[in-house]
Amino acid sequence: MPAANEAGARAPGGHAFRDPALLAQALTHRSAGSPHNERLEFLGDALVNQFVAEALYRYWPKADEGALTRARAELVRESALASIARQLDLGPRLALGPGEMKTGGHRRDSILADAVEALVAAIYLDSDFATCRDVVLPWFAGMIEALPPPNKVGKDAKTRLQEWLQGRGKPLPLYAVVEEGGEDHARIFRASCTLDEPPVRTEGEGSSRRAAEQQAADAALRIIEA
Known part of the structure; x- marks a missing residue:
């Protein structure tokens, strides 16, 4: 598995990093040492929620707050973010410690979801809010279009x-x-x-x-x- 600092300066999803160290950090799990991606994950979580909330607000102009909240929860849950990570092929690019590598950490939903949030934060810090939003929102476009009608959101x-x-x-x-x-x-x-x-x-x-x-x-x- 390639180390994160060998992954190159272009992130999955298309952003060309001015600071490759941010990309390397975003793809480094804490088991691989420091600097790792936990702080980036914290920031990325807030950004993802903001981007998805805005997208849903525009996509469903007549939906009430409850439907929008439930839809956002569907889109930012761990399994949904892990699905995005797999589409971006993040797993093979993660830097993991020996224990996580041995137990297949690069396939685990929790690690993949955290990496997506960290990557979002890294893109934001490397550019700006609007650029980050333009890169990230296409990752969610298919899932937003596949949502059931507002009155059915939340039902599996x-x-x-x-x-x-x-x-x-x-x-x-x-x-x-x-x-x-x-x-x-x-x-x-x-x-x-x-x-x-x-x-x-x-x-x-x-x-x-x-x-x-x-x-x-x-x-x-x-x-x-x-």
Whole structure:
């Protein structure tokens, strides 16, 4: 795994750093020594919440405060940020201590989510608020567009799928684990979601059976609601 200070001066997501040391720090877990990314994570958390709140405010001009708050919570939760980290391929670029490397820390949601927040802060400190927002908001664009209507935000995908089917008198979905692998500390599950009517079969992947089923249900919803 490459050390963070060898990762280059261009961050995942496209920002060209004037100060490569900020990028290196953002990609350094505390297990790898100092300077690490915990302080950057603190600042990045606030910035991410600000960017996402503003984006939702503009995206849903008629949504009430409750719906906006629930939607923001969905977008800035650990699993959502970890998903962004994987899209940016942050894991292989993280500098981790020997213990974290041995236990697959570069795949762990908590470490990946923290790295995203730290990276956001590093971009902000290297540039300015507007530049940082322009770099970061595209990372969330797909998730914002995939949000359910404001009155359904906060309900998980399996619940929303069940309500959609029940509301139309359709049979409930059938879930099954189709694959399970990985080491004991980093299990990976793949689950299927099968609908009889309309005939749809989707799959999802996650660190637990429930997470994999939720992804499969979300994929099924996107098909039947399209």
